[in-house]
Amino acid sequence: MQIANQKVVSIDYTLTDPTGKMLDTSKGGEPLTYLHGVRGIIPGLESALTGKEKGSTVQAVIPPDQAYGPHDPKLVQAVPRDRFPAAANITPGMQFQAQTPDGPRIVTVVGVENNSVSIDANHPLAGVTLLFDVTIVDVRDATADELSHGHAHGAGGHHH
Ligand code: ZN
Numbered sequence: 001m002q003i004a005n006q007k008v009v010s011i012d013y014t015l016t017d018p019t020g021k022m023l024d025t026s027k028g029g030e031p032l033t034y035l036h037g038v039r040g041i042i043p044g045l046e047s048a049l050t051g052k053e054k055g056s057t058v059q060a061v062i063p064p065d066q067a068y069g070p071h072d073p074k075l076v077q078a079v080p081r082d083r084f085p086a087a088a089n090i091t092p093g094m095q096f097q098a099q100t101p102d103g104p105r106i107v108t109v110v111g112v113e114n115n116s117v118s119i120d121a122n123h124p125l126a127g128v129t130l131l132f133d134v135t136i137v138d139v140r141d142a143t144a145d146e147l148s149h150g151h152a153h154g155a156g157g158h159h160h
Contacts, residue, residue, distance in 0.1 A: 001139045003049050005037030008152045010138040011049070016131045023125070031137045035152045042067045045132055058134040064127050071127030078116040090117055095124075 003009050010031040015024040026032050034040040036049070044066025048058055064070050084090055094109040100121060111118035146153050153160070 001053065001141075003036055003052050003136070003139055006142050006147060007036045008138075008140050008142045008146060009034060009036050009049065009136065012135045012137055014133045016133075018129050018131065023130075033138075033152045033154065035142055035146055035150065038150050040151060042130075044130070045134075048132070049134065049136070052136055054136050054139045056136050058132070058136070060132045060134065062130045062132065064129060067130045068123040068125040068128070071122050075121040076110065076118060077121070078113075078118050081112075081115050081117055084117060 001007065010033040012026050012031050013024075014022060014027065016022050032041075036046065039046065042062065044062030045060060047066070048060035048062070052058055081090070090109055090112055092109050092111060095106055096109075097104050098107045098119070098121070105121050106124075107119045107121045108124060109117060110120045143153070
């Protein structure tokens with residue numbers, strides 16, 4: 001059975017950036033299970049898997065515009081240090097949730113100066129080319145419930 005819209009797909013995957021740094025992997029855990037064709041995974045990976053079959057391996061290089069989008073410099077802002085709790089030890093790399101005009105977002109501290117903190121509201125993988133190494137573990141038809149909910153159910157998928 002080939003991967004196509006309305007199939008539920010389970011994959012083992014390892015994700016690295018172009019420097020070879022591992023960003024994420026399913027190894028040591030459950031495969032990732034998703035409903036194909038509803039953008040449950042990034043568009044570039046969905047395209048790379050379309051038409052492939054159970055047991056196949058797929059290597060995909062996915063540019064930012066098919067992954068988490070370009071890095072937008074306008075989303076990097078300096079905010080006054082006193083907007084943060086005085087006792088907090090703010091260091092680069094810290095992530096926290098912030099309220100923005102577009103709703104809550106995860107932001108990353110990218111710099112700390114004397115009286116200000118630079119935060120980046122881009123997705124942590126914005127602007128990053130992603131290298132996926134995928135093994136297709138299973139492909140099956142979606143159930144009527146899964147199609148109406150718009151996501152996969154069961155092991156590795158969505159639980160109710
Ligand atoms: Zn559901």
